[in-house]
Amino acid sequence: MAKTDKQLHIAMFPWLAMGHIFPNFELAKLFAQKGHSITLISTPRNISRLPQIPTHLEQLIKLVSLPILPKHKANLPENAESTMDVTPNKVPYLKMAYDGLQESLTQLLKSSAPDWILYDFAADWLPPLVHSLQIRCVFFVVSPAWNLCFFDTPKPQLGSAAVFRTKPEDYLRPPSWVPFHSNIGLKLHEVKKMFEGVSDKETGVTVSFNFNKAVSSCDLFSFRSCYELESEWLNLVEDIYKRPVVPVGVIPPSFQVRIVNEEDNKPEWLKIQSWLDKQEQGSVVYIAFGSELKLGQQDLTELALGLELSGLPFFWALRKQQDSSSVDLPDGFEDRVSDRGVVCRDWVPQLKILAHGSIGGYLTHCGSGSVIEGLHFGRVLVMLPYLLDQALYARVLEEKKLGVEIPRNEQDGSFTRSSVAKSVKLAIVDEGGSIYRDKAKEMGLVFSDKDRHEQYIENFLQHLQHKREPFQI
Template identity: 30%
Template sequence: MAVKGKRQVPHVLAVPFPAQGHVLPLMKLCRRIASRGIKVTFVNTEYIHAKVLAAMSEDDKKQNPIQLISIPDGLPAEDDRSVGFELMESVRRTMPENLSNLIKKINGRNSDEKITCVIADITVGWIFDVTQKLGAESVAFQSAPAAGMAMILQIPKLIQAGNLDINGSVMKNELINLSDNIPPWRRNKLSWSFPGDLKTQTIVFECFMDAAKTAHHAKWLLCNTFYEIESSACNLIPNLLPVGPFLSTNKSKSSSIGGSFWQEDTTCFSWLDEQPIGSVIYVSFGSIAVFSQDQLNELALALELSGRPFLWVVRSNLANGSHVKYPNGFQERVSKRAKIVEWAPQEKVLAHSSIACFLSHCGWNSTMEGLSTGVPFLCWPYFSDQFHNQNYICDVWKIGLRLNPNKNGLRSRHEIMTKIEMLLSDYGIKANAVKLKEMALKSVSGYGSSSQNFETFIDSLKN
């Protein structure tokens, strides 16, 4: 029984969108919140919950400061969760009731530990209709850059001005520019763009318009960025709290930070320890990107021809959903200077002294991790905000180079090799990368901007 007049203990319920790029950063943030003595319950779908637990060691499970629980996603067990829109529709249909029942159950257990705040991914912000009725404060979470949210908030004005139609297609053959200090968006390179697939684009565009409503109704919008790198975009969003980058304080090479969908291969560290300082090309395209076998052949041969050591993350479905077939004799020829793994503990890998550069899809989590470790980029965006992130990396921050496709849409081995050599001989890019690393670390320490914003949020939870 609650003691009369006793202050309510803060209890945060966190709800990510069920995808790797959304679960991992929110879990990092929640660990930080829990380190301040606040109870945190993290809700994944049953399918994602099982993947996260399977990827964690028993020690990590015991030491995890947040409670991990699950709810159904509404799909039959045998369905393919990689087909995104069926999952999105099912989650939207079933999550409100499942979440409502879960919160009532938690609140009924102990009146001193009722849910006081729900942090929901911006893409599932419609659950705030449920949580507000149950008396919890609404806080939105953005795993992508502030610039993306600034653009989303401008959608109604852009439609009214005739820049966009109701499907999110650019009506005028021009750049969309929000500010002099934010890279412009090109036709077919918007976060919701799916050239040639209007149906998919319309569904995604509608999700972004819902996200805009969520941002307006939430008390705070927590974002994995820091003010100094996106000040113009941050200034366009009234209730934004930039609290990134989300960096692990756990430096142990054998321990996971939690939130990964794949078991991290820590054998790469002993291999990295044997490589010269600043020599290794790290190649990873995140959790979603897939490529044709022809394109993967070009990449493999470029890495071989470079003559440099490389660590390549090759998911089991990287070749258009299938296992990669390497060029004849490739693995034997590169065996003495290559390490190929299915999944890597990326943040810790990027912080290793042997890493020279990061060949990346430019997902925002990868961008922030590379930026925070002072590593130059070779940019190979796949979809969504990754093209705009590339513009930040190459044009604004000047810490990387683009890998450009040829007339057949392939990044050729010659293009990849040439850009590797250009990047690794460009001391200006390396110097810029080190400066950004210093800015990132300063922002999350002491009186840094993100550190102070985080304190503002913690104070609001406790008072």
């Protein structure tokens, strides 16, 4: 990539979740390739989880570890520094640990004096802090803009036009400030979960994230997104918050160093490749749910029996779940489907699998990275979301005919093997699903267009350079 004309020093301070830290790390490498200096800040264990920095970028990327204060470790499991290390009821303590990094972060920023800092939704205290140090800040979101538009009630920005949502029913449809047609909204079982909040039932400690406080003082919005996916939502953010919105593109797999053919000759991949080569083009369902999702026994059973009922070939990357030793596949399932299905409990090269021509669709929880990887290769999505942002991803992508969501019971969120089988077949083989397959291939051409997304990065950096002068208090 060509270097932009002025070198910037950009700091990054993502939320304590690897699904947030990894995209920042990938973005850091892209910025460094343009000749800019990057400081990525997190806790020691999270920094140790990052891949090795490419040799030619080592001088430009600095990884800084800020230890969690001892007083914030008492209620966390040993060595817990990320959402992947804790159960949902412990997230309040992780938020306290994150907030507790404020003093050490302040000292670091004073000594390093970056031009800009990219911060996350959980750091609502950061904008006034960095502005006092004459540092500009970017509210960087690793998911699409529709999440912010839906979950934040922009009362300070819209005044009386921002109607507060107080009842569960208010979240079943788009908020009043969305001026265009959309089917975005939560299901009743998801709203119930949202109203319950994240809390430690033993101590009663709860956590809340003040989106509006986090965004109201930023100098710039950026999203891991693109106008081809959600121009209406990106424009709405700019209209509501009266701040520039400059997306960085989707940071496609083609930008990521780890896609290099380093796994080509590994025995694990050669075995998988051999099996995929024997399948018909576009016939295989690939199933994966990321590194953090833990399926309960009922969901795991219905999902497995639904795949069996579908009659389609499948490859299931089923990670071993910590603290879930009693959760397992139905008795005899693997024997019954051995002629057409693979269940792999070890790490798999997901990008190489998705790139294989035999893959017809991707059954996913709709994590942002997973969606981008699936659509990058033009794979139609079969969607089974669990978290609230994943749910909105599923609603919008189904509206755009890029995927099929597995229906759930409105009250409790349960689903059946029959609904799994019908959804998979519709997405991958049924004639009625051809529009989904065609739309996914069309979006694949956008997501895999390296030049297009390189231009997003270039535009973002040019904007930072234009606004490089110190912030005026």
